Amino acid sequence: xxxxxxxxxxxxxxxxxxxxxxxxxxxxxxxxxxxxxxxxxxxxxxxxxxxxxxxxxxxxxxxxxxxxxxxxxxxxxxxxxxxxxxxxxxxxxxxxxxxxxxxxxxxxxxxxxxxxxxxxxxxxxxxxxxxxxxxxxxxxxxxxxxxxxxxxxxxxxxxxxxxxxxxxxxxxxxxxxxxxxxxxxxxxxxxxxxxxx
Numbered sequence: 077x078x079x080x081x082x083x084x085x086x087x088x089x090x091x092x093x094x095x096x097x098x099x100x101x102x103x104x105x106x107x108x109x110x111x112x113x114x115x116x117x118x119x120x121x122x123x124x125x126x127x128x129x130x131x132x133x134x135x136x137x138x139x140x141x142x143x144x145x146x147x148x149x150x151x152x153x154x155x156x157x158x159x160x161x162x163x164x165x166x167x168x169x170x171x172x173x174x175x176x177x178x179x180x181x182x183x184x185x186x187x188x189x190x191x192x193x194x195x196x197x198x199x200x201x202x203x204x205x206x207x208x209x210x211x212x213x214x215x216x217x218x219x220x221x222x223x224x225x226x227x228x229x230x231x232x233x234x235x236x237x238x239x240x241x242x243x244x245x246x247x248x249x250x251x252x253x254x255x256x257x258x259x260x261x262x263x264x265x266x267x268x269x270x271x272x273x
Contacts, residue, residue, distance in 0.1 A: 123191035192247030
């Protein structure tokens with residue numbers, strides 16, 4: 077009996093989320109403008125595989141040059157683990173992309189949003205690494221800047237009609253979990269190896 081009730085409420089919840097996804101999708105599509113579409117198309121590329129690989133290589137080289145090998149390693153780990161989990165979940169859940177015209181190229185399934193998930197896991201990790209080296213008065217500014225970037229990347233996916241809002245929100249939640257795990261493991265590893273944390 078309890079399992080029947082659980083399934084019932086789960087189905088009700090999913091149906092409400094889907095209905096809200098469609099409503100938000102329609103509102104955003106109705107507000108599309110050519111200039112904003114061009115801006116969003118540029119912003120969304122900051123969450124592309126090419127962008128991540130390029131930035132990850134530069135970050136690894138930069139941190140390695142400073143002998144900050146644990147931070148270099150775990151910045152890559154945060155990105156890679158998010159990438160692997162994203163691919164696994166997309167194929168398991170297999171949610172189709174939104175209906176209607178997509179304003180950019182997107183392949184594969186929709187849930188969760190890889191752009192949202194990877195941007196939070198990777199750019200969020202970088203925000204913590206970079207801001208940790210700065211004077212306190214600049215830390216909040218840097219973290220807010222990275223947060224805005226992450227949020228705009230996620231919004232661009234909904235705006236360009238390649239993801240539903242729930243795809244993006246789920247991506248953020250999963251990305252945050254991966255970031256937290258990698259950051260925690262890195263700190264424990266650095267402490268165990270006698271490095272300052």
